[in-house]
Amino acid sequence: MTKHRREFLAALGATATVGLAGCTGGSALGDSNEMPGVAGETLTLTTTTSTYDTGLLDELNAPFEEMYGVTVDSVAQGTGAALETARNGDSDVVMVHARSLEDEFMREGYGVNRRDIMFNDFVVVGPEDDPVGIGGVGSATEAFSTIADQGATFVSRGDNSGTHTKELAIWGAAGVEPSGDWYRETGQGMGEVLNVANESGGYTLSDRGTYLSQRSEISLVIHVQGPIEGGPELLANPYGILAVNPAAHDNVNYDLAMAYIGYITSPEGQRRIEEYTANGEQLFYPEALSEDPDFQQYVPEGWSGNSTDG
Structure with missing residues (x-):
């Protein structure tokens, strides 16, 4: 890492900590006694089912609740x-995984301060005997076309x-x-x-995390791998x-939402994501901390802040 990048990241981290402390009235990762009025509050998090079905939310939320004396x-x-x-x-606060829908949400003015937090991938799964022969094709679009044709x-x-x-x-690309x-x-x-695909002998598209967390309970296998x-x-x-x-809804608990985002994207939150496993498999890969941060994460993809005015 270059000297300039180290200085930049250090300055960015200091700014983030000061900013969060300003929102909460205390340390960014301090206990609830340092954050007057926070203890006893409830943060409502809407999130995709994959973070719930895999058990990741319990792993992430319990330390945050204890840290601030709140309920998620x-x-x-x-x-x-x-x-x-x-x-x-x-x-x-919202934790989801469809960038096009997230971008629409931000463009409409409902969402702010978006951050990348983690990734995994999708896989095409189906019966072990693979009746239509999509195993090994290496292409999701080809697999979907074959399933439809047959x-x-x-x-x-x-x-x-x-x-x-x-x-x-994928259907559209096919x-x-x-x-x-x-x-x-x-x-x-x-x-x-x-479960439905397993009982019916069918194929489906699954995020890898949910599939791995349930693999011991179903007989479906992966036929098309994702980039991992x-x-x-x-x-x-x-x-x-x-x-x-x-600004869109003045009833939201914005300060606590930002404290949660700060926690999820902190070294502590990212470590918990990286170390979380099910059936001996890592389900998610942290993405918030990077030596080469993607600043496009904060705004809708394709957005440009360049002004055309003189």
Whole structure:
């Protein structure tokens, strides 16, 4: 790391700590006694079902609750529903994994201070005997095309979640509009969809974390890998966290939301994400701390702050 980069990151960290302390009235990671009025409060977090189904939320939230003397009320929904709850002013902070929906939320003025927090990837799973032969194709679009052409059962979230959004993008890239008896939309979370696919002998798209956490209870296997195991980048699955804009809803607990974002993106929060496992497998990979930070994480993708005025 260059001297200038070290100085920059040190300055950035100091600014963030001062800013958070200014919001909370105490140390960024101090105990609740240093934050007058915080102890006893409740933070409402709306989040994707994958963070709940894998057990990650319990691992992350318990230390934060103890640290500040607060309660985190976690509402697990598909990404679309989680963001809609926040649009209605019924959430303080949102942790989701569909960048296009996050960007729309920010452009509408409902979300602020977005941060990258972690990633894993998506995988295409199905029966071990792989009746349509998608194993080893290495392409999600080819796998989806084959499933559609042969009318094999495909179980969809069908709930405007991050996984459903990715699934639709893959169908679009494959030039397929899925419909018919072979295509089953459940409107359920990832864990339930895996159970349905397992019972019906069908295929589905899953985030790797939820699949690994349930692998010992189902007979589905991975037929198309994501980029973590050398698969296509199309199956990448980044997660972000956003505070609900207090200018849009003055009832939101913005200070506590920012304290939570600070905790999740801190070395402590990132360490807990990295060390969290299920069935001996790492489920998520931390992304908030980097020697080469992506500043596009704070704003909608493609946004430019360059003014055309003279």
